[in-house]
Amino acid sequence: MARIALDAMGGDFAPIAPVGGALLALAELGAEHRIQLIGREADVVAALDAALAGEYSALSAHRSRVDVIDAADIIGMADKPTAVMRRPQSSMAIGLRRHADGLADAFVSAGNTGAQMAASVQILGLHGSLKRPAIASIFPTSLHTVVVLDAGANVDCSPEELVHFARLGFVYAEDILGRENPAIGLLSIGEEPEKGNAAVKSAHQLLSQTDLNFIGNVEGRDIAAGTCDRGPFDVVVCDGFTGNVLLKFYEALAPALVGMIARSIDADPHLLMKGLAHLDYSNYGGAPLLGVQGVSIIAHGKSSPRAIKNAVNVAVRAAESRMSEHIGRRLGVTD
Amino acid sequence: MARIALDAMGGDFAPIAPVGGALLALAELGAEHRIQLIGREADVVAALDAALAGEYSALSAHRSRVDVIDAADIIGMADKPTAVMRRPQSSMAIGLRRHADGLADAFVSAGNTGAQMAASVQILGLHGSLKRPAIASIFPTSLHTVVVLDAGANVDCSPEELVHFARLGFVYAEDILGRENPAIGLLSIGEEPEKGNAAVKSAHQLLSQTDLNFIGNVEGRDIAAGTCDRGPFDVVVCDGFTGNVLLKFYEALAPALVGMIARSIDADPHLLMKGLAHLDYSNYGGAPLLGVQGVSIIAHGKSSPRAIKNAVNVAVRAAESRMSEHIGRRLGVTD
Structure with a gap:
């Protein structure tokens, strides 16, 4: 069972891409998994309603596994890496804190990468003697x-x-x-x-x-x-x-x-590109920030719903395999 | 007019590729240009004769613009960069010395790159305050x-x-x-x-x-x-x-x-690769070692005759444009 905190306000196509990606992920994942969409509640609910009334109407059965968690503030793509620490009501700060507090098993964002890195280090902490993730x-x-x-x-x-x-x-x-x-x-x-x-x-x-x-x-x-x-x-x-x-x-x-x-x-x-479909970053969804105590997945700023879905999949795999624990052990033994 | 000293013993396909490349280059270049093939005289002459009797028979008119310069020794691909200085009779040492002495306007080799670099620095010298080319x-x-x-x-x-x-x-x-x-x-x-x-x-x-x-x-x-x-x-x-x-x-x-x-x-x-023909390194022939006082062109170890031809073309352009002088001036003014 994994509960994934997903930044609903992060990325160029937020909140539509995170909302769509959450529904696509839930449709693939086992029924025990849940997704927490973190963002301005009214905006996220409206995007969810629109998605389920439109393109994603076939996925309405999965709505019950979505929790909407209100976050009044948004970290923009141009904000400084330190912004999250000064803005505790941002979706990034709330999502990472939920993970740190044990209310979520992983955090995923397609938002400001520098801010996500800095906030992940601050809020989750680093393993062993690492200086940076x-x-x-x-x-x-x-x-x-x-x-x-x-x-x-x-x-x-x-x-x-x-x-x-x-x-x-x-x-x-x-x-x-x-x-x-x-x-x-x-x-x-x-x-x-x-x-x-x-x-x-x-x-x-x-x-x-x-x-x-x-x-x-x-x-x-x-x-x-x-x-x-x-x-x-x-x-x-x-x-x-x-x-x-x-x-x-x-x-x-x-x-x-x-x-x-x-x-x-x-x-x-386009035909030739099909042969290289496996090169498309959206297949891989997200890059884990390795070394933090927890799971923080960096998705591409231009993530499509499909890319977000795959980032959530990476988050689930990281959480279920206890990757962070394994990292802690491997760094701890040898440092 | 450019006289190119070409290492006939350098590269995986020597002396055949350098000999073939020399003939192809001369066929393209104006009649005022000459190529000096540096290597074991008997081997080089035999390769020239075989080339002109076979694949390159249409190019026999250009034989008169080839000078064969005897060099008893060969620097191998596995030799240390310093080998050239200890082996003055190697084709690389003789070719570079001819260039340094004004008997050739440029040197080209598909041989041991590390050795060519070290010997070019030693024999030709560096411009200005450069420490390495x-x-x-x-x-x-x-x-x-x-x-x-x-x-x-x-x-x-x-x-x-x-x-x-x-x-x-x-x-x-x-x-x-x-x-x-x-x-x-x-x-x-x-x-x-x-x-x-x-x-x-x-x-x-x-x-x-x-x-x-x-x-x-x-x-x-x-x-x-x-x-x-x-x-x-x-x-x-x-x-x-x-x-x-x-x-x-x-x-x-x-x-x-x-x-x-x-x-x-x-x-x-192979059909698809044709669309990328301009990516083939053999089109570009050789990489000049920049910063030496003179022209030393590094050709790929796997150079075909065509790649050698293009390396010779780069050498001619570098010599005729007075690239080395221009480098000396540009480094000198500003150092």
Whole structure:
């Protein structure tokens, strides 16, 4: 049983996308799961009524598993990361507090990412000796999906932080992707341990001494394949600068390449894009903020109802698998 | 008139690919250009004879513009970067020395990149206050080709080094790509000046104070487009770790995506790949090692004759445009 607190006011298409996403999620999830829509009560109820009277009329049976929780205030996309702490009546603050207080098992938002990160750290707290959480992003590859982290929460990373990312990614791959003894690669510019920048070279040494299934350095080309000379990998560890650049490059490159191909063979780009449907971020729904004591899922600001549904699914999986507990244990033992 | 010293022993397909590439290049270039094939004389002459008796028989008129320069020794792909200095009879050492001595106007090799870099610095020297050269790589984008540098020669970069890369890229874009007042972007994780790691944030400030056409930060997604909110750009500046990861990711991702599309729509991947022919590195032939006093072109280890031909073309353009002089002037004025 999981109770998911969903920010009804977060994202470019709020409250419609969160409301639709909640109904779609409940239709897929077992009857024991509930969703708490956090936002201005009148707006959320109106959006729910409109959804159930229109596009989502077939899902009205699931209305009874939606709780609307009033939150008078909204954190905007342009607000500073610290805004949530000064605005306790915002949907983000209320949703995270409910999770911290045990009234919800996870929090999901498509709102202001910086604010969600800062508030998650403040309200939920961090595990072990972590200084900051990490963002795990999913890269579809030729072989299978791979977790790349950090994807932007930490820019200048110490070797020790890179080792933390490896532990966080390991638990993510186990609990969310269902991989057994996930293989960890360290992103570098050559497979030899002495290749890389200073932080990566030290991290390579540190990772070799852990109990993790560390397969050594992987290169940019290996990420596209999901495998390297030493076999497949599940997790790619990198600093948040490199990870963020790669993630945004990947998201933009796929449609750009499809456009180039479509023009050259005079084909419909939409048809070609279908072959890359698994690249669509909305399949993956949300990126867990790893390292916080609890479950805080960052959904894309442009999330559709389907993307929100998948973010809720990730939240349920994280809550049910006790991912946060596993992270605490894995960081605690070894710190 | 340009005399190109070409390492006949460098690359996975030497001496056949360099010999074939030389003939293809001469067939395209004006009659005033000559190519010096540097390698074991007997092997090179045999490869030339075989090429002209076989696949390249239509090009026999160009044989007279090929000079074979004997070099008894070969630097292997697994040799250390310092090997060239200890082996003065290697094709790489002889080719670079000829260029340094004014007997050739440029040097091209598909051999050991680390060795070529080290030997180019030793034998040709560096401009101004540079500590290391930079590798310029070409990224095809939806709009036009963009120079990304550094692509792997410098891993931990100071803000000042990032500014050097901007100046080097500026001259490259002017002289090799023919762009007027090239626009420079700084790779970061957000467009605001305060986004990025420590080196990037400082470099942003420094670049704002130069006379370069600096358009501010660009993100991973912008590279795929070749343009951003502030307009198109010609050069992307980044440290060599990030640049190398991106370059290898790009090279591998295009065929991976094509494979995924081809499977989904049951199409011939080769047909789809034609639409991405402009992504093929062999179109761009070689990456100049920027910052050395002279022209040293790094060709891909897997270079085909066509890739070598294009690398020779880049060498001719660099020599004729006096790129190295322009770099010296641009670094000298401002250092």
